[in-house]
Amino acid sequence: MTQYLLRRILYAVPLLMGVNVITFVLFFIVNTPDDMARMHLGQKRVTAEAMAKWKHERGYDLPLFVNDQAEGAGQVTDTIFFQKSVGLFLFRFGRSDAGEDIGADISQRMWPSLAIAAPSLLVGLAVNISMALLLVLFRRSYLELWGLVACVALMSVSSLFYIIGGQYLVGKLLQLVPISGYGSGAGAFKFLVLPVVIGVVSGIGSGVRWYRSLFIEEVEKDYVRTARSKGLGETYVLFTHVLKNAMIPILTGVVVVLPLLFTGSLITESFFAIPGLGSYTINAINSQDFAIVRAMVFLGSALYILGLLLTDISYTLVDPRVRLE
Amino acid sequence: MAKLTLFWTDGLFFGLLLAMVLGLWRMSRREHFRRPWRSVSGSRSAVISATVLTVYLLIGILDSVHFYPAADRSGAGQFKTEALSLLDWWASPLRSRVEKTYSAPLAVRGYARETVTGADGTQRWSFPRLQYGGAHLQDPERDWLGDVVATGLLGMAKGGLLGIGLVALVALLRARRRRVPWRDGLAVLRDEPGPSAWRWALATLLAIALLGGASAELSLKYHVFGTDKVGEDVLFQCLKSIRTGLLIGTLTTFVTLPLALLLGIAAGYYRGWVDDVIQYLYTTLNSIPGVLLIAASMLLMQAYIARHESEFASLALRADFRLLFLCLILGLTSWTGLCRLLRAETLKLREMEYIQAARALGVWQGTILLRHIVPNVFHLVLISVTLDFSSLVLAEAVLSYINIGVDPATESWGNMINGARLEMARDPVVWWSLSAAFVFMFGLVLAANLFADAVRDAFDPRRVE
Numbered sequence: 001m002t003q004y005l006l007r008r009i010l011y012a013v014p015l016l017m018g019v020n021v022i023t024f025v026l027f028f029i030v031n032t033p034d035d036m037a038r039m040h041l042g043q044k045r046v047t048a049e050a051m052a053k054w055k056h057e058r059g060y061d062l063p064l065f066v067n068d069q070a071e072g073a074g075q076v077t078d079t080i081f082f083q084k085s086v087g088l089f090l091f092r093f094g095r096s097d098a099g100e101d102i103g104a105d106i107s108q109r110m111w112p113s114l115a116i117a118a119p120s121l122l123v124g125l126a127v128n129i130s131m132a133l134l135l136v137l138f139r140r141s142y143l144e145l146w147g148l149v150a151c152v153a154l155m156s157v158s159s160l161f162y163i164i165g166g167q168y169l170v171g172k173l174l175q176l177v178p179i180s181g182y183g184s185g186a187g188a189f190k191f192l193v194l195p196v197v198i199g200v201v202s203g204i205g206s207g208v209r210w211y212r213s214l215f216i217e218e219v220e221k222d223y224v225r226t227a228r229s230k231g232l233g234e235t236y237v238l239f240t241h242v243l244k245n246a247m248i249p250i251l252t253g254v255v256v257v258l259p260l261l262f263t264g265s266l267i268t269e270s271f272f273a274i275p276g277l278g279s280y281t282i283n284a285i286n287s288q289d290f291a292i293v294r295a296m297v298f299l300g301s302a303l304y305i306l307g308l309l310l311t312d313i314s315y316t317l318v319d320p321r322v323r324l325e
Numbered sequence: 326m327a328k329l330t331l332f333w334t335d336g337l338f339f340g341l342l343l344a345m346v347l348g349l350w351r352m353s354r355r356e357h358f359r360r361p362w363r364s365v366s367g368s369r370s371a372v373i374s375a376t377v378l379t380v381y382l383l384i385g386i387l388d389s390v391h392f393y394p395a396a397d398r399s400g401a402g403q404f405k406t407e408a409l410s411l412l413d414w415w416a417s418p419l420r421s422r423v424e425k426t427y428s429a430p431l432a433v434r435g436y437a438r439e440t441v442t443g444a445d446g447t448q449r450w451s452f453p454r455l456q457y458g459g460a461h462l463q464d465p466e467r468d469w470l471g472d473v474v475a476t477g478l479l480g481m482a483k484g485g486l487l488g489i490g491l492v493a494l495v496a497l498l499r500a501r502r503r504r505v506p507w508r509d510g511l512a513v514l515r516d517e518p519g520p521s522a523w524r525w526a527l528a529t530l531l532a533i534a535l536l537g538g539a540s541a542e543l544s545l546k547y548h549v550f551g552t553d554k555v556g557e558d559v560l561f562q563c564l565k566s567i568r569t570g571l572l573i574g575t576l577t578t579f580v581t582l583p584l585a586l587l588l589g590i591a592a593g594y595y596r597g598w599v600d601d602v603i604q605y606l607y608t609t610l611n612s613i614p615g616v617l618l619i620a621a622s623m624l625l626m627q628a629y630i631a632r633h634e635s636e637f638a639s640l641a642l643r644a645d646f647r648l649l650f651l652c653l654i655l656g657l658t659s660w661t662g663l664c665r666l667l668r669a670e671t672l673k674l675r676e677m678e679y680i681q682a683a684r685a686l687g688v689w690q691g692t693i694l695l696r697h698i699v700p701n702v703f704h705l706v707l708i709s710v711t712l713d714f715s716s717l718v719l720a721e722a723v724l725s726y727i728n729i730g731v732d733p734a735t736e737s738w739g740n741m742i743n744g745a746r747l748e749m750a751r752d753p754v755v756w757w758s759l760s761a762a763f764v765f766m767f768g769l770v771l772a773a774n775l776f777a778d779a780v781r782d783a784f785d786p787r788r789v790e
Contacts, residue, residue, distance in 0.1 A: 018609035023621070031625045039628060152778070156715065156771040158722045160742050161763055168749050266616055267723055282727055285620045293621055300614035308612075 001316070008312065012305045019301040020085050027290050028080055033060035036290060040097060058097065058291070059083055084294075093295040098287070102295050105280060112182055113264030113276030115192060120199035121261065125254065127200055128207035129243075135208065136215045137238055147208075154205030162202040163271045170194055180273040195272045199265070214246045221245075248319050255314045259303035263296070327392040328404050332645045334572055334652075335389045341575055342386070361704075361783035366522040371779030374772035376529040381567055381769050388412040388568040408641055412568075416561055419544055422457040424556035427748075430757050431473055431547045433459030458548050476546060477539045484538015488531035495527060551757035553744065559758050563765040565736035570769055573652060573721045573731075574714040580656025581713075582706065585663035590698055592664075593671025603668070607661040615658040616727075622654045623729040644732035651724070651731060655717060663709045670702045704784040711777035715770045722766070738766045 037051040037060075055061040062080045077083075087094050093102035135147045171179035171194065182191050218224065219242055227237045264278035273279070277296070284292035315322045352358035365371050390411045393404035413420055427436035434452040441453045454460070462468045496510030503513055514523055540549045540560065550559035592603040610618075630643060637643040674680060675698070683693050724730035725739025733740060741762040748755035 014605065015609050015612060018605065019613055022609070022613065026621050026625060031628050035628050035632070039631075152774050153771060156767055156774050157763075158719050158738075158742070158766060158770075160722055160726060160739075161759075164742070164746060164749060164759065168754075172749075260614075263614070266727060270727075281617065281620075285624065286728060288624055290624070293617065293624070297613055297617045297621065300617060301612040304612040304614070 005313070008309055012309070015305055016089070016302060019298060020088060023294050023297050024081055024084070027294055028064060036060070039288060088295070088298045094291065096291045097289045102292055106277065106299070109275055109277050109280050110262045112274050113269065113278060114261055115188060116195050116199070116268060116274060116276065117261040117264055119192065119196045121254070121257070123196060124200045124203050124207060128204060129211050129250070131204070131208045132211035132215055133238060133243065135212050136219060137234065151205045151209050155209070159202045159267060162198050163268065166194060166198040167271070180271065182274045191272070191274070195268050195274070199268060211250070214249055215242055218242045218246045251314055251318055252311045256307040256311045258310065259306045260300070263300050263303065327394050329392045330408055332391055332642070333649050334576065334645055335391060337576055337579060337649070338389050338572060341578065364783040365779045368779045369525050370775045372522045372525040373529045374775040376526045377768060377772040378776060380533055381571065384412065384564060385568045385571040387415065388565060406639060412564060416564065419558045419561040422558065424455050424457065424548070424552045426554060426556050427755055428455055428458055428548060428552045430549060430551040431543070432551065433462060433465040433469060436755070459546060461546060473543070473547070476542050480539040480542025481535050483542065484534040485531070487538065488534035491530060492527050495523060499523065550761040553758055559761045562736050562741060563761050566738045566741065566762070566765065567769070569648065569731055569735055569737040570718045570721060570766070572648060573655065574717045576649070576652035577656035577659065577717055578710055580653050581660040581663060584660040585667055586699070586706070589664040589667025590671050590694060590702070593668040594675055594694065594698065607664055610658070611661045618658055619654050619724060620727070620729045623651065626650050640734055644735045647732045648735060655720065659713060663706065666705050666709065667702050670705060671698055674698055674701055708781045708784055711773070711780045715773040715777065718766070718770055718773070738762045
């Protein structure tokens with residue numbers, strides 16, 4: 001087990017290296033620092049001095065991979081690739097192109113993201129699973145048919161409509177909660193209700209269908225038939241036997257997204273003006289701040305790989321049949 | 326005279342349609358593919374949604390035939406610089422009748438008050454008459470309702486005639502096929518055993534013809550879905566957006582299919598270090614958050630266009646390039662799922678007896694892959710392509726909202742929603758742009774979802790009941 005974990009953690013290193021190389025190629029080779037400087041300082045009429053100064057301030061004036069002027073190890077270390085990669089791997093993200101400290105921004109902005117994403121996940125899970133169980137309980141009935149029709153219809157609506165419609169209905173017509181914004185501490189609650197509800201509703205369609213397919217697969221199995229033939233009631237079988245066994249795929253599906261809760265949702269946060277990492281990323285995209293986008297790409301990948309690792313571990317915890325070799 | 330032209334996306338789109346037709350033709354000659362398709366055509370929802378998809382597809386095709394219209398009537402070889410599509414040309418009344426600003430659906434008066442000069446020269450502060458919408462009415466307060474109903478009914482009658490003609494044509498063809506007198510064609514349609522595909526397809530077409538006829542007739546005199554901020558007809562924008570949605574959903578396959586097929590099958594068949602490398606490749610790509618990868622690539626593309634401005638002759642070409650690039654990038658982020666499925670399936674297949682036998686007989690590897698593996702994983706490709714289509718159409722809207730989707734000049738549902746966001750805060754609410762985009766998008770995505778479900782149920786061997 002320990003050996004396996006160690007190997008998996010070591011495997012994460014080449015993966016992150018790959019991510020790093022891809023982002024580096026995208027941000028520094030396809031789009032050279034000269035282009036970036038020109039874009040930030042204005043497309044035309046940029047003096048060479050201004051560009052050199054801009055690049056020097058951000059450490060973009062080094063060679064890309066090999067520094068011919070340096071001696072010894074400096075040939076490799078005094079390059080943009082080395083400098084920027086080491087920073088990412090140590091989670092020292094440096095300064096954004098606009099001069100802010102990215103690390104400080106991230107540690108401050110991940111809490112609002114978490115405050116939205118975690119309740120959305122938990123409530124969504126509860127709602128989806130109970131509705132899916134209901135559909136399975138009443139399978140081969142009109143309730144199931146129309147429930148599935150409703151699911152497909154809900155799935156076919158763009159998430160943007162849920163947000164715009166929800167904001168209009170709850171925020172503007174009924175005026176129950178503020179349309180957007182964020183407060184600190186307990187004051188945040190009234191700002192969080194609407195995004196969480198909308199997040200849950202927009203996930204119902206695909207979520208219920210997914211969990212239903214898990215339960216349906218389980219319901220056909222032999223142990224369920226045995227339980228029924230012992231004379232156990234349908235609800236009892238469903239809630240104790242089926243639910244427990246279906247927990248394995250459910251749990252692993254949830255664990256993989258846990259680390260990504262920190263990075264938040266781009267769309268929700270920007271619609272509701274929540275100062276989380278999602279809106280941070282969107283702002284960076286819109287202002288073309290490559291340093292932030294690069295940091296967020298790396299962070300997202302690292303968290304995803306962490307999620308995969310956690311999934312593997314959670315398998316062994318919930319399913320004693322699985323042994324990690 | 327006009328000069329035909331082929332945008333990049335047009336060419337690829339037609340190539341894809343051709344491949345689709347060829348694929349369907351080949352499948353229709355093989356019994357093991359005909360059986361699942363029969364089960365698809367036996368499902369009512371699948372037939373209805375396939376018909377709706379076909380209508381969308383036809384509009385998309387109309388909108389993909391571009392030409393440069395002649396600059397003057399003499400046709401002296403001078404062409405305008407802006408390309409038009411057949412749809413633009415056909416819907417010229419919709420395209421050219423631009424109002425000043427917002428107007429509600431079927432309205433005769435503008436959305437905002439302004440100073441109106443009356444017939445007697447007095448000036449009043451009120452809602453002005455629209456330049457085109459209901460301009461033929463003498464007294465709109467009295468005649469409006471009657472005119473709308475009459476026009477709508479006339480359009481419905483025209484559409485209904487067209488639909489009935491279509492039904493008659495199909496009945497005639499079916500009668501010939503069955504070798505019965507043409508008079509019995511309708512009876513053939515009616516009495517076909519089981520849930521006949523033709524019946525539901527024709528019923529759907531008839532319904533669409535009625536609706537379409539009414540809105541076409543109405544839009545000659547009014548703006549059926551109103552106008553947007555700069556006074557353009559919202560119905561026309563929705564129709565134009567169909568092409569964008571379809572392209573996003575289909576052109577991505579140009580990237581996903583080659584990558585997923587080649588890498589997935591190679592990984593599963595050769596195993597060993599090939600498998601390791603390919604697995605590493607897709608795990609790495611998968612671990613990068615998709616939206617961010619797309620965002621990064623689109624930022625780079627914008628920088629590229631800014632640097633090479635001279636290479637794009639017109640705004641339309643630039644928008645087209647951006648659309649194509651978006652499709653390719655979306656493809657690059659979405660091939661990993663299919664690749665993983667194909668790898669697993671190939672791993673299973675390569676141990677099957679018939680492949681072992683082929684190998685023992687010394688069949689060339691390429692032949693084994695092409696003749697024995699690819700046809701047997703093809704159902705996975707079909708299922709995943711149809712399933713991905715709707716999510717790609719939905720993704721376009723989200724990406725356009727973050728400004729990393731299609732060009733702002735391209736008509737798309739994403740851009741319409743993006744524009745409508747601020748309109749919801751106006752008073753009175755400008756709801757028609759958003760609702761129209763919702764209706765058209767919902768129609769396409771719902772049809773695609775239902776069709777994909779039917780295809781999956783029919784082709785997935787694990788779901789045979």
